[in-house]
Amino acid sequence: MAENADDARVTAQYEALPYPARDPADEAKRLILGAPSHLFELNHYVFAGGRDFRLPFRALVAGGGTGDGLIMLAQQLADLGTPSEVTYLDVSTAARRVAEARAKARELTNIRFLSGSLLDLAALAPGPYDYIDCCGVLHHLADPAGGLVALAGELAPAGGMGLMLYGRLGRTGVYETQAALRRLAPETLPVAERIATARRLLKALPATNWLRRNPFVADHLDGGEAGLHDLLLHARDRAYDVAELAALVEGAGLAIAAFIAPARYDPASYVADPTLRRQFQGLAWLERSAMAERLAGNIRKHVVYAVPKARAGLAVAKVDSPATVPLFRQGDGPRWVETARKGSVTADLDGVKLTLPLPRLAAAIVARIDGRRSLAVIHADLQSANPRLGWDIFKAEFDALYAALNAINELLLRVPSEL
Ligand SMILES: C[S@@+](CC[C@H](N)C(=O)[O-])C[C@H]1O[C@@H](n2cnc3c(N)ncnc32)[C@H](O)[C@@H]1O
Structure with a gap:
C-alpha cells in the first residue's frame, strides 16, 4: 500500500523516538506484564479459557514497537512450552532493533521479526493467526477502520484480537494542547526544539487548562522525551469513546468480547445511589459500558478483546463446570x-x-x-x-x-x- 505524507511523518516519528523507550538490559530484572495479550487473559477472553496450548499457536503483534506486548506473549508461550510463533511487524526499524535486543536478552527463539505496515499484512505475513495484538497503533493510522479490516482478514475464525485504543474523555486537554503546539512548534522544526517548546508550554499552562487538570495522562508525561512527544507532538492520533470503538470493531466483522478491566466499564463502580444503579441494570451491556466511561471520565485507554462476530457471546470463559x-x-x-x-x-x-x-x-x-x-x-x-x-x-x-x-x-x- 502506498505511503502518504502523513504516514511518512508517523514512521519518521517512531524512527526518531521509538516508543515506549526501553532498555534491553532491563530484561534481566523483570518481565513487563500488561494488557492486552497476557496469555492467561487472552485465553480467558478469546478462547473461553479452553485453548489447548499443546497445539501450535500463531500470534501477530501488529505495530509491536519496542516490544512490550511481544516480549510478554513470546515469553509466556515459551514458558508454557507451547509450539509457537509470534510475528512482530512494525514500520519503525529503530523500534524493531530495541524489540530484537530484548528478545535476544531473553534468548527467545519463537519470534519472527518483520518490517512494514500492517496495511500490507496479507502480502507481508499472511495468516491465519490464532491471536492478533494491536496495542496503541490503529489510532495513529489515516484509516483505523481499514487497518482493523486488514488485521481481521488474517485472523483465524476461532481466533481473536487484543486491542488498545485511546479513550476520548480520559485524554481531555491532549488534543487542544497538540493543536497549540502545531502552531508554536511546527513539524518543520528539529525534534529537540519542538520538545523544548512543549516542555516550556507545559510549565506555563494556567491552572484552568484541561491538560494541566488531567492527571490521567501522566504515564506519557513521565515517559521521557519519547513519552512527551507521543502525547503532545504526535504526527497523527485520535481517540475513541465506547460507541465509536464498538462501531470500529463491528465494521471489521468483529465483536467486543470484553473491556479490561471489567469494573472500569460498570457504572456501579462509580455510583452508589441505589435508584441510579437499578437504572444502570436496565441498560444493554454496551450502553452500560458507555455510561461507565461517561461517569468515570478517567478512561484514557480502552483495552478490549474482540472476536469474529460469529463467536460473540462464546469467547469469554464462564464458571460453568467443576473442571474449570x-x-x-x-x-x-x-x-x-x-x-x-x-x-x-x-x-x-x-x-x-x-x-x-x-x-x-x-x-x-x-x-x-x-x-x-x-x-x-x-x-x-x-x-x-x-x-x-x-x-x-x-x-x-x-x-x-x-x-x-x-x-x-x-x-x-x-x-x-x-x-
Ligand atoms: C505507540 S507505539 C505502540 C507500540 C506497542 N504496540 C506497545 O504497545 O508498546 C505505536 C507503534 O505503531 C507503529 N506503527 C504505526 N503505524 C504502523 C503501521 N501502519 N504498521 C505497523 N506499525 C505501525 C509505530 O512505528 C510504533 O512503533
Missing part, C-alpha cells in the same frame, strides 16, 4: 489470603477507590488457587474439613469471589483440554 481451573493473573492465590481475610478487596481505578465485598470462604478458596487445581478439587479439599459444604454452597461462594476479583482483572479461568 481458576488462576490469578499475576501469580498464586496465597498472596491473596491476607486480603481475603479482610472480607473485601479494594482497587484504585485511576483515582476512584473501589471496594468490593468478598464471601466468607474467600481466604480458604484463594489459598488453594494455584492455576492447576480445578473447582472440583478445591471443593473436595474444603469438604474434607467440612463435610457439610455441598457443591452449591461452595459454588455460590466461588461465584461471589470471582465476581469481585475478575472485575478488577485479577482472577481468570481456564478449562483444561481433555488428554
Whole structure:
C-alpha cells in the first residue's frame, strides 16, 4: 500500500523516538506484564479459557514497537512450552532493533521479526493467526477502520484480537494542547526544539487548562522525551469513546468480547445511589459500558478483546463446570489470603477507590488457587474439613469471589483440554 505524507511523518516519528523507550538490559530484572495479550487473559477472553496450548499457536503483534506486548506473549508461550510463533511487524526499524535486543536478552527463539505496515499484512505475513495484538497503533493510522479490516482478514475464525485504543474523555486537554503546539512548534522544526517548546508550554499552562487538570495522562508525561512527544507532538492520533470503538470493531466483522478491566466499564463502580444503579441494570451491556466511561471520565485507554462476530457471546470463559481451573493473573492465590481475610478487596481505578465485598470462604478458596487445581478439587479439599459444604454452597461462594476479583482483572479461568 502506498505511503502518504502523513504516514511518512508517523514512521519518521517512531524512527526518531521509538516508543515506549526501553532498555534491553532491563530484561534481566523483570518481565513487563500488561494488557492486552497476557496469555492467561487472552485465553480467558478469546478462547473461553479452553485453548489447548499443546497445539501450535500463531500470534501477530501488529505495530509491536519496542516490544512490550511481544516480549510478554513470546515469553509466556515459551514458558508454557507451547509450539509457537509470534510475528512482530512494525514500520519503525529503530523500534524493531530495541524489540530484537530484548528478545535476544531473553534468548527467545519463537519470534519472527518483520518490517512494514500492517496495511500490507496479507502480502507481508499472511495468516491465519490464532491471536492478533494491536496495542496503541490503529489510532495513529489515516484509516483505523481499514487497518482493523486488514488485521481481521488474517485472523483465524476461532481466533481473536487484543486491542488498545485511546479513550476520548480520559485524554481531555491532549488534543487542544497538540493543536497549540502545531502552531508554536511546527513539524518543520528539529525534534529537540519542538520538545523544548512543549516542555516550556507545559510549565506555563494556567491552572484552568484541561491538560494541566488531567492527571490521567501522566504515564506519557513521565515517559521521557519519547513519552512527551507521543502525547503532545504526535504526527497523527485520535481517540475513541465506547460507541465509536464498538462501531470500529463491528465494521471489521468483529465483536467486543470484553473491556479490561471489567469494573472500569460498570457504572456501579462509580455510583452508589441505589435508584441510579437499578437504572444502570436496565441498560444493554454496551450502553452500560458507555455510561461507565461517561461517569468515570478517567478512561484514557480502552483495552478490549474482540472476536469474529460469529463467536460473540462464546469467547469469554464462564464458571460453568467443576473442571474449570481458576488462576490469578499475576501469580498464586496465597498472596491473596491476607486480603481475603479482610472480607473485601479494594482497587484504585485511576483515582476512584473501589471496594468490593468478598464471601466468607474467600481466604480458604484463594489459598488453594494455584492455576492447576480445578473447582472440583478445591471443593473436595474444603469438604474434607467440612463435610457439610455441598457443591452449591461452595459454588455460590466461588461465584461471589470471582465476581469481585475478575472485575478488577485479577482472577481468570481456564478449562483444561481433555488428554
Ligand atoms: C505507540 S507505539 C505502540 C507500540 C506497542 N504496540 C506497545 O504497545 O508498546 C505505536 C507503534 O505503531 C507503529 N506503527 C504505526 N503505524 C504502523 C503501521 N501502519 N504498521 C505497523 N506499525 C505501525 C509505530 O512505528 C510504533 O512503533
